[in-house]
Amino acid sequence: MTYGHRPVMLDEVQRIIDAGPGALYIDATVGGGGHTERLAEMAGPRGGVLGLDRDPEALKAAGVRLARFGDRVKLVHARFSELERVARASGFLGADGILLDLGLSSGQVDVEERGFSYHGSAPLDMRMDQTSGGPTAADLVNGLPEEELARILRDYGEERWASRIASFIVQARRRSRIETAADLVEIVKAAIPAGARRRGPHPARRTFQALRIAVNDELGELERALEQVPAVLAAGGRMVVISYHSLEDRLVKRFLRDAERGCRCPPDFPDCRCGRRPTLKVLTRRPLRPGAREVAENPRSRSAKLRAAQRL
Numbered sequence: 001m002t003y004g005h006r007p008v009m010l011d012e013v014q015r016i017i018d019a020g021p022g023a024l025y026i027d028a029t030v031g032g033g034g035h036t037e038r039l040a041e042m043a044g045p046r047g048g049v050l051g052l053d054r055d056p057e058a059l060k061a062a063g064v065r066l067a068r069f070g071d072r073v074k075l076v077h078a079r080f081s082e083l084e085r086v087a088r089a090s091g092f093l094g095a096d097g098i099l100l101d102l103g104l105s106s107g108q109v110d111v112e113e114r115g116f117s118y119h120g121s122a123p124l125d126m127r128m129d130q131t132s133g134g135p136t137a138a139d140l141v142n143g144l145p146e147e148e149l150a151r152i153l154r155d156y157g158e159e160r161w162a163s164r165i166a167s168f169i170v171q172a173r174r175r176s177r178i179e180t181a182a183d184l185v186e187i188v189k190a191a192i193p194a195g196a197r198r199r200g201p202h203p204a205r206r207t208f209q210a211l212r213i214a215v216n217d218e219l220g221e222l223e224r225a226l227e228q229v230p231a232v233l234a235a236g237g238r239m240v241v242i243s244y245h246s247l248e249d250r251l252v253k254r255f256l257r258d259a260e261r262g263c264r265c266p267p268d269f270p271d272c273r274c275g276r277r278p279t280l281k282v283l284t285r286r287p288l289r290p291g292a293r294e295v296a297e298n299p300r301s302r303s304a305k306l307r308a309a310q311r312l
């Protein structure tokens, strides 16, 4: 299996996160290893990189790519919601930089059997970690109550036809179990009125995004990881997050605003009662976007938004 993936906004990440030779970095989303490689080059012989990924296949391929760095790159199969525990166990508490490059790698999308793509007839799996034993997308579409399916499609896919699609899914699964990506695409196409289907991207795109987010608890994972960042970074250390859809970006933006403000008391309290202090300084008032040239060369970068902050 190949994990070819072009790292997004690589130079921007370097410009923000570079702490000079000897630095310790954490790449919480190794994927194809492109960012990890750059971080390892920046850290040099006296520094190191801790790389996490929940996908064991990605880590295996990245291990080959990064072998030349020897034990200066340590790869761990873990979810980034385990950031603090893994950083402590690996000697990376007080890191100089943390990168989260969210979503899927091209390697995951392009391997049809993973079931992420709506362009195939693979089983509906969508687990980033197929060893996890957690539910697959097929388990969700065949098992969840109709209202819960509609909620997932609405909240995670921002799908305006959520209720109709959920209702069509429930009718279809009464006839036979929905097994493949192609089965689901047919159902979604039937549910969305023809006029609406002709506009915009592939009609099943939002449904697939929603299921993928639910299967992997992507927003819960992100929220738990961000909360741990201040405890893992050294003073002055920097965090970079690259997100690819508005739900993630909104969550990152809200987290940064709260971390910068510290106090979370209601505005009508005369004095702070929560006692929270600011932990981060935001470095990007607006998210950075890839340049036109990068988007032309790598269309998958087009939705990227990069936000960064520095530990106080």
Ligand SMILES: C[S@@+](CC[C@H](N)C(=O)[O-])C[C@H]1O[C@@H](n2cnc3c(N)ncnc32)[C@H](O)[C@@H]1O
Pocket: 005, 006, 007, 008, 028, 029, 030, 031, 032, 033, 034, 035, 036, 052, 053, 054, 055, 058, 078, 079, 080, 081, 101, 102, 103, 104, 105, 106, 128, 221, 222
């Ligand atoms: C966009 S790719 C990263 C690409 C990488 N920066 C590169 O240059 O090749 C995102 C990666 O994050 C991993 N991932 C997503 N959610 C994760 C989580 N909660 N914990 C750990 N890894 C996760 C995915 O398995 C995937 O390999």
